Amino acid sequence: MSEIADKVKKIVVEHLGVDESKVTPDASFIDDLGADSLDTVELVMAFEEAFSVEIPEDAAEKITTVKDAIDYIEKQKAA
Amino acid sequence: MFRLDGKVALVTGASGGIGREIARALHAQGATVVLSGTRQAVLEEVAADIGAQGGAERLHVCPADLSDAAAADALVASAEEKAGAPLAILVNNAGLTRDTLAIRMKDDDWNRVLDVDLAAPFRLCRAVLKGMLRRRAGRIINIASVVGVTGNAGQANYAAAKAGMIGMGKSLAQEAGARGVTVNTIAPGFIQTAMTDVLPDAQKEKLVGAIPLGRMGQPGDIAPAVVYLASDEAGWVTGATLHVNGGMAMP
Numbered sequence: 001m002s003e004i005a006d007k008v009k010k011i012v013v014e015h016l017g018v019d020e021s022k023v024t025p026d027a028s029f030i031d032d033l034g035a036d037s038l039d040t041v042e043l044v045m046a047f048e049e050a051f052s053v054e055i056p057e058d059a060a061e062k063i064t065t066v067k068d069a070i071d072y073i074e075k076q077k078a079a
Numbered sequence: 080m081f082r083l084d085g086k087v088a089l090v091t092g093a094s095g096g097i098g099r100e101i102a103r104a105l106h107a108q109g110a111t112v113v114l115s116g117t118r119q120a121v122l123e124e125v126a127a128d129i130g131a132q133g134g135a136e137r138l139h140v141c142p143a144d145l146s147d148a149a150a151a152d153a154l155v156a157s158a159e160e161k162a163g164a165p166l167a168i169l170v171n172n173a174g175l176t177r178d179t180l181a182i183r184m185k186d187d188d189w190n191r192v193l194d195v196d197l198a199a200p201f202r203l204c205r206a207v208l209k210g211m212l213r214r215r216a217g218r219i220i221n222i223a224s225v226v227g228v229t230g231n232a233g234q235a236n237y238a239a240a241k242a243g244m245i246g247m248g249k250s251l252a253q254e255a256g257a258r259g260v261t262v263n264t265i266a267p268g269f270i271q272t273a274m275t276d277v278l279p280d281a282q283k284e285k286l287v288g289a290i291p292l293g294r295m296g297q298p299g300d301i302a303p304a305v306v307y308l309a310s311d312e313a314g315w316v317t318g319a320t321l322h323v324n325g326g327m328a329m330p
Contacts, residue, residue: 038257042212 025067081310084109087162092173094121096272096298104302111137113158145199155206171200172222178233196240217260252318261317268324270296291326
């Protein structure tokens with residue numbers, strides 16, 4: 001697993017207070033990890049801070065799973 | 080009841096009549112209070128006056144010009160740095176007026192009042208909410224005005240800003256409720272301060288005639304309402320507008 005994926009996972013575990021084993025790539029923040037809409041906004045803000053990237057509103061809306069977050073950040077970092 | 084020991088509060092407009100009494104009351108309940116305003120010297124006088132009875136170490140002064148967006152954005156962080164702890168209570172009390180009939184109102188009169196009385200409180204709410212949501216606790220108290228509900232000739236800008244503040248507060252209350260953060264509004268009536276001293280005597284007499292309790296409000300009439308809404312005991316009150324106006328309007 002990439003460094004970015006590890007860090008994303010850690011942030012998700014920390015913010016949502018869920019068990020690490022539940023944070024699989026396909027896990028949906030809302031459906032599988034019990035996040036509410038405010039949690040998802042806070043997660044995006046935490047990603048922005050941790051990775052020094054800016055995630056615009058329309059992109060943030062599409063980040064619904066752990067994999068979505070990892071892919072988006074990896075793409076931003078590669079660019 | 081209503082003790083605020085160990086809590087840090089930021090009060091904007093703390094050099095004004097209502098603001099200094101809010102700061103004094105929060106401090107008397109045990110809170111650490113950061114006083115903000117544009118005039119550093121006046122803020123320091125107010126802090127010295129409040130601290131004269133003891134607890135001076137729980138008072139901090141943090142000047143900011145809220146007409147400057149960047150200064151408003153930075154105020155929460157600098158207040159927390161001064162106090163050495165995160166804010167538990169934000170009181171958006173700062174405000175200004177540029178009264179004139181609408182047909183004579185310049186864009187600048189409109190914009191300045193909306194900037195300081197509505198945009199700046201929003202900026203402060205936004206900044207403070209980040210931490211409050213994470214900590215699952217917080218109290219935001221916005222000081223609006225009765226004219227935000229009733230309107231007032233000559234105050235289209237001020238009334239619009241204050242009505243906006245009420246709507247903003249209700250929205251934030253819905254966003255933050257799930258995290259135990261409350262957002263409430265206090266709508267003072269006509270209070271004897273520098274802001275109302277400029278009204279002509281005839282208008283003041285007419286105003287008092289329309290107040291069932293038969294007098295203008297004093298600056299200290301608002302502070303107890305702030306203490307209540309800031310307290311743990313008010314934990315089930317959010318999105319409310321508390322009218323403190325001597326009965327002048329009963330919406």
